[in-house]
Amino acid sequence: MSAPAATSRRLSSAELIGVVLDAGSFSSWDAPAEQRxxxxxxxxxxxxxRLKSGHDESVVTGEGRIRGRRVAVIVSEFAFLAxxxxxAAAQRITEAVERATAEGLPLLAGPASGGTRMQEGTLAFLSMVRITDAVRRHKxxxxxxxxxxxxxxxxxVMASWGSLGHVTVAEPGALLGFLGPRVYETLRGEPFPAGVQVAENLYRRGLIDAVVAPGQLPEILDRALRILVPGDASAAAGAAPAAPLPDSLAARPGDTDAWESILITRNPRRPDLRWLLAAGADDALPLNGTGQGENDPGLGLALARFGGRSCIVLGHQRPRHADGPQMGPGSLREARRGMQLAEELQLPLLTVIDTAGADLSREAEEGGLAGEIARSLNDLIGLDAxxxxxxxxxxxxxxALALLPADRVIAAEHAWLSPxxxxxxxxxxxxxxxxxxxxxxxxxVNVxxxxxxxxxxxxxxxxxxAAxxxxxxxxxxxxxxxYELELAAAVPAGERLERRRRKFGTLGG
Incomplete structure (x- = not known):
C-alpha cells in the first residue's frame, strides 16, 4: 500500500519548530556536519x-522555550535524504541529548525518517545503539x-529513539512502523495490509498516547511539562510537606456496618477515577496503553498534579456499564508502565483502587492474570519512588491487592477491601x-x-x-x-523501602 497521507502538509523542521516553540526562542546547537x-x-x-533542504544534515538540534519553559529539541528534516x-546525524543527535542531560533540560524529539541511511550501511545502522544509550542516560x-x-x-529510527518517550504522541495520519511499505512490497510481492501502520491505529492498540495536530502540540507539551517539571524546585526535590493541612486529618473511621458500606460503593453514580481526576486534580494528562500493543480499558493511567504535587496516577477504571470489562492482565501491564514512569521521572506514584474484581475469563487466564498480579505486587513493594x-x-x-502496596494509604469512608x-x-x-x-x-473488610x-x-x-x-x-x-504525596516524598530515599516493608510486615500486630 502507498503511505497514508497526513491530514496536513508535512512541516519542515523549521516550520515545526516555529509552531511548537515560543516565537524567536529557538537557538541552534548544530556545529557544521562532518561527513566521513x-x-x-x-x-x-x-x-x-543540502540544496533541496537548506540544511547540512537530516536533523536540527537546539533549544527554545515552550510557554516560557526552556527545552531541548531534536527535529528531523525529511527533505534531507528522507x-x-x-x-554525522547520529553524532549530532547524541551530542544534543548529552547536552540536554548535562543542562538538566527536558527533551522533545520530532522524528520523521525512513530509518538509517543505506548509503552508509552497517555503521549507520549501529549508530542507533549510541543514540539509544544517550536517551537512556537522559531518562x-x-x-x-x-x-x-x-x-x-x-x-x-522508529525502533530506537522514536519509541522511547515517556509521553509519545503522533501526527494525524502519520505512517509509523518498523518496516517501510515499499520494502515489504518489494520483498513479499504484495502491498502491506492497509490501516496498520497509521497513527490512529497505533493509538487504538495502546502504542502511543495521543494523535495530535501540530497546532495542538504546544498545549499538550505545556501541560505535560507543568506536571513533569514542577516550577517549585523544592517540591520537585521532595522537601518537607508544604501542602495545607486537610480537614480530613481530623476524621476517624465511622461505625457504618460493613455491608451497608459495600452497598453504598456499588452505586453506579459513585465518583470514580474519572471523577477524581476531573474534579479533584489541578491538571491531568491521560496516557494510553502499555506502549507494547495493549490498551485494556480496565485501568486508567495519567500524569497529574494535585495542588503543588505532581505524580503518576494509575487506577481501576470502573466500567461505565454493569457488563463492562473488568481489569485484565493487560491492565496490570499498563500499570507497570506507570510504575516505571514514576521511577524514571522521579515522581510519586498514586494508585487508585476501585474494582469489583479482576476479569474472570479464559482470555484473562491465558493472558497470565495471576502472574501479572504477582509482578505488580513485586514492583510496588520494591518501588524506588x-x-x-x-x-x-x-x-x-x-x-485490588495488585495496586495496594504503598507508603501511605488513604481511604474513602465507605471503601472496603476483601479477598x-x-x-x-x-x-x-x-x-x-x-x-x-x-x-x-x-x-x-471495612475502613x-x-x-x-x-x-x-x-x-x-x-x-x-460520596454519590x-x-x-x-x-x-x-x-x-x-x-498532603499524603508530600508526606511520602519527604521520607529519605534510603529509608523508604524499609518503612514500606515494615508497614505491610506488621499489619494487625
Whole structure:
C-alpha cells in the first residue's frame, strides 16, 4: 500500500519548530556536519540534499522555550535524504541529548525518517545503539523525554529513539512502523495490509498516547511539562510537606456496618477515577496503553498534579456499564508502565483502587492474570519512588491487592477491601450467598477494621455518601492526596523501602 497521507502538509523542521516553540526562542546547537569520506554518487546525493533542504544534515538540534519553559529539541528534516540517519546525524543527535542531560533540560524529539541511511550501511545502522544509550542516560537522570512522531517514521529510527518517550504522541495520519511499505512490497510481492501502520491505529492498540495536530502540540507539551517539571524546585526535590493541612486529618473511621458500606460503593453514580481526576486534580494528562500493543480499558493511567504535587496516577477504571470489562492482565501491564514512569521521572506514584474484581475469563487466564498480579505486587513493594494508595470504593480480590502496596494509604469512608466479594466468601463457607452481610462483618473488610490493623493512614469523610455530592468529596480527597504525596516524598530515599516493608510486615500486630 502507498503511505497514508497526513491530514496536513508535512512541516519542515523549521516550520515545526516555529509552531511548537515560543516565537524567536529557538537557538541552534548544530556545529557544521562532518561527513566521513563520501565519494561518487553518495557525495552528489549529499550535495543535492543540502540544496533541496537548506540544511547540512537530516536533523536540527537546539533549544527554545515552550510557554516560557526552556527545552531541548531534536527535529528531523525529511527533505534531507528522507530524514535518514547516517553517522554525522547520529553524532549530532547524541551530542544534543548529552547536552540536554548535562543542562538538566527536558527533551522533545520530532522524528520523521525512513530509518538509517543505506548509503552508509552497517555503521549507520549501529549508530542507533549510541543514540539509544544517550536517551537512556537522559531518562536515568529523571529528565522528561517527549516524542512527537511525524509522517513518516519507520525503520531504525522508529525502533530506537522514536519509541522511547515517556509521553509519545503522533501526527494525524502519520505512517509509523518498523518496516517501510515499499520494502515489504518489494520483498513479499504484495502491498502491506492497509490501516496498520497509521497513527490512529497505533493509538487504538495502546502504542502511543495521543494523535495530535501540530497546532495542538504546544498545549499538550505545556501541560505535560507543568506536571513533569514542577516550577517549585523544592517540591520537585521532595522537601518537607508544604501542602495545607486537610480537614480530613481530623476524621476517624465511622461505625457504618460493613455491608451497608459495600452497598453504598456499588452505586453506579459513585465518583470514580474519572471523577477524581476531573474534579479533584489541578491538571491531568491521560496516557494510553502499555506502549507494547495493549490498551485494556480496565485501568486508567495519567500524569497529574494535585495542588503543588505532581505524580503518576494509575487506577481501576470502573466500567461505565454493569457488563463492562473488568481489569485484565493487560491492565496490570499498563500499570507497570506507570510504575516505571514514576521511577524514571522521579515522581510519586498514586494508585487508585476501585474494582469489583479482576476479569474472570479464559482470555484473562491465558493472558497470565495471576502472574501479572504477582509482578505488580513485586514492583510496588520494591518501588524506588514515593507512593500513595487510595481506597476509593470497592476493593475486591487480587485485582485490588495488585495496586495496594504503598507508603501511605488513604481511604474513602465507605471503601472496603476483601479477598472475594462477600457473596463469594459466603458461597465458599455456607454454600449460599445469604450470609454475605454476616461474613463482611466477620472478615473486617471495612475502613474501621483496615484502620485498626494499621493499613489505612488517612480517612476522607463522605458526608454521608460520596454519590450525593461527588464534587465536594473529590475536592476533599484531592486535598488529602496532596498532603499524603508530600508526606511520602519527604521520607529519605534510603529509608523508604524499609518503612514500606515494615508497614505491610506488621499489619494487625
Amino acid at each position: 569520506a563520501a565519494g561518487g554518487r553518495y557525495a552528489a546525493e549529499l550535495e543535492a540534499a 530524514g535518514s540517519i547516517g553517522q 536515568a537522570k529523571g529528565l522528561p523525554y517527549l516524542v512527537y512522531l511525524r509522517h513518516p517514521t519507520t525503520g531504525g 514515593p507512593s500513595v494508595a487510595v481506597l476509593l470504593g470497592q476493593g475486591t480480590g487480587g485485582g 472475594l466479594p462477600p457473596e463469594g466468601a459466603s458461597a465458599i463457607v455456607y454454600r449460599d450467598a445469604d450470609h454475605a452481610p454476616e461474613l463482611a462483618a466477620e472478615q473486617g 474501621a477494621s483496615l484502620h485498626r490493623i494499621g493499613l489505612v493512614d488517612h480517612v476522607v469523610e463522605e458526608r454521608p455518601d 450525593r455530592s461527588p464534587r465536594g468529596f473529590c475536592a476533599r480527597m484531592a486535598r488529602a492526596i496532596e
